Amino acid sequence: MAAKKIHAIYTDDDLLLQAVNQTRAAKYHISEIFTPFPVHGLDHALGLAPTRLAITSFLYGLCGLTVAVLMMNYMMIQDWPQNIGGKPSFTFYQNMPTFIPIMFELTVFFAGHLMVITFYMRSKLWPFRKAENPDPRTTDAHFLMEVDVDNHDVETLSKFLYDTGASEISLIENEQDH
Amino acid sequence: MSSHYEAPIREPLVLGEKSYQDISADVAAPVLGKANKSWWIVFTIALIAFLWGLGCIIYTVSTGIGVWGLNKTVGWAWDITNFVWWVGIGHAGTLISAVLLLFRQKWRMAVNRSAEAMTIFAVVQAGLFPIIHMGRPWLAYWVLPIPNQFGSLWVNFNSPLLWDVFAISTYLSISLVFWWTGLLPDFAMIRDKTKSPFQKKIYGILSFGWSGRVKDWQRFEEVSLVLAGLATPLVLSVHTIVSFDFATSVVPGWHSTIYPPYFVAGAIFSGFAMVQTLLIIMRKVSNLENYITIVHIEYMNKVILLTGGIVTVAYATEYFVMWYSGVPYEDYTYLSYGAATGPYWWAFWALIICNFVVPMTLWVKKLRRNIIWTFIVALVINIGMWFERFNIIVVNITKDRLTSSWTMFQPTFVDIGTFVGTIGFFFVLFLLYARTFPVIAQAEVKTILKSSGEKFKNLRAKHGNDVSHVRALDGGPVVEKPVASQNVVSDKAKVDSLLSTIGTFNPDVEEQDDLKLINGVGPVMEQKLHQIGIFTFDQVSRMTDREYDLLDEIVSEFPGRAKRDDWAGQALILKNNK
Numbered sequence: 001m002a003a004k005k006i007h008a009i010y011t012d013d014d015l016l017l018q019a020v021n022q023t024r025a026a027k028y029h030i031s032e033i034f035t036p037f038p039v040h041g042l043d044h045a046l047g048l049a050p051t052r053l054a055i056t057s058f059l060y061g062l063c064g065l066t067v068a069v070l071m072m073n074y075m076m077i078q079d080w081p082q083n084i085g086g087k088p089s090f091t092f093y094q095n096m097p098t099f100i101p102i103m104f105e106l107t108v109f110f111a112g113h114l115m116v117i118t119f120y121m122r123s124k125l126w127p128f129r130k131a132e133n134p135d136p137r138t139t140d141a142h143f144l145m146e147v148d149v150d151n152h153d154v155e156t157l158s159k160f161l162y163d164t165g166a167s168e169i170s171l172i173e174n175e176q177d178h
Numbered sequence: 179m180s181s182h183y184e185a186p187i188r189e190p191l192v193l194g195e196k197s198y199q200d201i202s203a204d205v206a207a208p209v210l211g212k213a214n215k216s217w218w219i220v221f222t223i224a225l226i227a228f229l230w231g232l233g234c235i236i237y238t239v240s241t242g243i244g245v246w247g248l249n250k251t252v253g254w255a256w257d258i259t260n261f262v263w264w265v266g267i268g269h270a271g272t273l274i275s276a277v278l279l280l281f282r283q284k285w286r287m288a289v290n291r292s293a294e295a296m297t298i299f300a301v302v303q304a305g306l307f308p309i310i311h312m313g314r315p316w317l318a319y320w321v322l323p324i325p326n327q328f329g330s331l332w333v334n335f336n337s338p339l340l341w342d343v344f345a346i347s348t349y350l351s352i353s354l355v356f357w358w359t360g361l362l363p364d365f366a367m368i369r370d371k372t373k374s375p376f377q378k379k380i381y382g383i384l385s386f387g388w389s390g391r392v393k394d395w396q397r398f399e400e401v402s403l404v405l406a407g408l409a410t411p412l413v414l415s416v417h418t419i420v421s422f423d424f425a426t427s428v429v430p431g432w433h434s435t436i437y438p439p440y441f442v443a444g445a446i447f448s449g450f451a452m453v454q455t456l457l458i459i460m461r462k463v464s465n466l467e468n469y470i471t472i473v474h475i476e477y478m479n480k481v482i483l484l485t486g487g488i489v490t491v492a493y494a495t496e497y498f499v500m501w502y503s504g505v506p507y508e509d510y511t512y513l514s515y516g517a518a519t520g521p522y523w524w525a526f527w528a529l530i531i532c533n534f535v536v537p538m539t540l541w542v543k544k545l546r547r548n549i550i551w552t553f554i555v556a557l558v559i560n561i562g563m564w565f566e567r568f569n570i571i572v573v574n575i576t577k578d579r580l581t582s583s584w585t586m587f588q589p590t591f592v593d594i595g596t597f598v599g600t601i602g603f604f605f606v607l608f609l610l611y612a613r614t615f616p617v618i619a620q621a622e623v624k625t626i627l628k629s630s631g632e633k634f635k636n637l638r639a640k641h642g643n644d645v646s647h648v649r650a651l652d653g654g655p656v657v658e659k660p661v662a663s664q665n666v667v668s669d670k671a672k673v674d675s676l677l678s679t680i681g682t683f684n685p686d687v688e689e690q691d692d693l694k695l696i697n698g699v700g701p702v703m704e705q706k707l708h709q710i711g712i713f714t715f716d717q718v719s720r721m722t723d724r725e726y727d728l729l730d731e732i733v734s735e736f737p738g739r740a741k742r743d744d745w746a747g748q749a750l751i752l753k754n755n756k
Contacts, residue, residue, distance in 0.1 A: 072335050102341060104415060125386035127386060133389040133390055165648075167705060167708040167709060
């Protein structure tokens with residue numbers, strides 16, 4: 001892949017957003033952006049596809065509901081039906097009203113935890129993982145835009161990025177990427 | 179940019195001339211600095227209380243529940259009172275972070291982190307009580323539906339007590355991941371800011387390698403939103419289920435259909451009171467008055483006023499229904515004429531005064547914005563809500579259906595010690611948290627800085643809503659367009675020659691200085707210096723006549739300025755004073 005990259009650092013989110021729009025309009029390829037906080041509208045400006053995590057959460061929730069229903073049906077109706085305070089225990093349907101709280105809790109439990117685990121896996125976040133932001137200031141107040149050099153002229157590209165308001169520009173060569 | 183517009187009538191949520199750097203620095207300061215004497219004093223007291231409570235727990239477990247003040251009529255007393263009290267306190271955190279996120283309330287961002295921490299620590303205390311009350315806590319796993327040697331005899335899914343097990347463990351674990359996910363970018367900020375290798379390592383592990391990629395942020399925001407959507411009904415379900423512990427029984431005073439909404443409102447009421455208690459102290463100790471402002475305190479007071487009002491209406495309803503039912507047993511329940519004049523009259527009136535009379539003073543705006551009064555009211559509500567649970571549990575069951583079994587409840591030193599111990603444990607956890615965690619969600623606060631920061635509100639008031647917010651961050655004059663120098667790149671050879679003698683800046687090991695402190699360097703000049711690659715006083719201090727001339731050739735706007743003002747000499751002094 002593109003071995004040469006240019007790291008352009010911006011000190012303001014509005015400036016970054018404007019620079020992203022200009023860079024994309026000039027047909028340069030932005031490979032990554034590191035920001036200290038979620039910049040509103042940046043994913044849209046970059047043309048990122050919306051995340052599907054909410055959908056996975058819904059599916060995980062359905063799994064949780066299924067687990068709850070199967071578990072309580074097996075334990076309370078099939079395996080060992082008991083007369084508890086006269087509550088009907090012959091069919092799942094009759095006993096179900098008292099099962100609703102746990103059906104709800106397990107739905108939430110599965111939907112929440114599995115979604116977060118999916119998020120951590122997809123974004124490669126776990127203990128002992130090394131951070132990959134190229135400049136430590138990008139978690140504080142600086143915004144770093146990584147642009148592929150490809151077959152563009154480095155001088156022209158740097159000048160273009162200066163004109164978009166970048167306060168620092170550096171050329172990264174032959175980075176062993178992942 | 180007009181997208182940062184917020185109605186000027188809204189008071190700023192971030193006070194002072196704050197930039198993004200300032201927010202990181204202010205939030206990281208308590209973590210990177212050293213603990214002061216008062217922290218150690220309070221921590222020691224909390225630790226002693228915790229150890230005393232631990233001793234009482236060990237005594238209870240090794241001797242038996244008989245060491246508590248329970249008797250044949252009152253089989254539940256302080257333990258369940260404390261359990262419900264702590265669970266209730268644990269409701270504000272998720273309410274602030276989840277419900278207020280769904281409502282897009284910006285003020286939540288300064289307080290959500292600490293409120294969630296408080297939630298988790300409070301639920302930990304709550305969870306202790308049912309486990310101790312089991313008598314044999316090493317068999318606590320029997321509440322889980324796992325196959326066993328009894329045949330298998332399953333747990334009873336018809337029982338609200340089991341619903342509680344599921345509700346509270348779901349609540350605790352979901353709150354924990356919600357909290358931790360929000361913490362990742364802030365841990366990363368501390369990881370990249372600290373100079374100590376040990377802290378770098380620890381916060382590197384805690385931050386899970388957070389890098390702040392744009393896709394990560396997109397997922398982060400989605401996950402926060404969905405978790406908020408899940409946690410909102412969850413937080414309502416937890417205290418609803420706690421109220422079912424009582425409401426599904428046949429004890430007069432307990433079997434009341436208004437318990438679920440009334441318990442939830444009461445939980446939020448007490449939770450916000452505890453948040454106020456903790457944050458009023460923390461904003462002072464950790465110098466966060468610019469982030470947790472009087473506006474935040476007033477907003478929380480309004481929530482207290484609303485939920486306190488709901489609780490009061492519930493009290494009135496209970497009192498009326500007990501009287502209207504005409505059932506003699508109901509005349510001794512916790513909200514009745516019998517309770518108000520009976521042997522527990524003091525507990526009844528403590529409830530009315532602490533939860534109804536005193537909080538109603540918050541209708542007065544002056545009192546609502548008075549920090550000392552807010553603190554007193556918050557403490558009073560904490561006490562009042564403890565009495566509410568005490569009354570519901572103890573007063574209701576001391577007067578049984580059989581007059582022959584009527585009795586009183588007398589706590590022993592073990593009851594009291596265990597309760598004090600959980601307060602100690604809670605504060606031990608919270609104090610450790612305040613020293614080691616970023617106590618404000620700084621990444622989120624940065625997103626509202628331009629819309630709700632005092633500086634930007636003043637900027638818009640002065641220059642109109644369409645003013646550029648870009649340059650204002652550097653503290654310089656507002657210019658319409660970012661200044662981008664045309665001639666910098668073309669002079670690459672000169673730049674290299676300049677940097678070859680004064681040295682280049684390595685952001686990994688060095689920190690950039692505020693070059694504007696040099697007399698003669700303004701924001702525009704600073705940006706030009708940055709573009710050349712000059713960031714530190716150290717670099718400037720190495721400049722001689724040759725570098726001054728090169729600089730004048732590269733940046734033609736200010737000829738001779740650097741030499742005239744002796745930037746190198748100034749920078750040397752600034753460098754040494756750093």
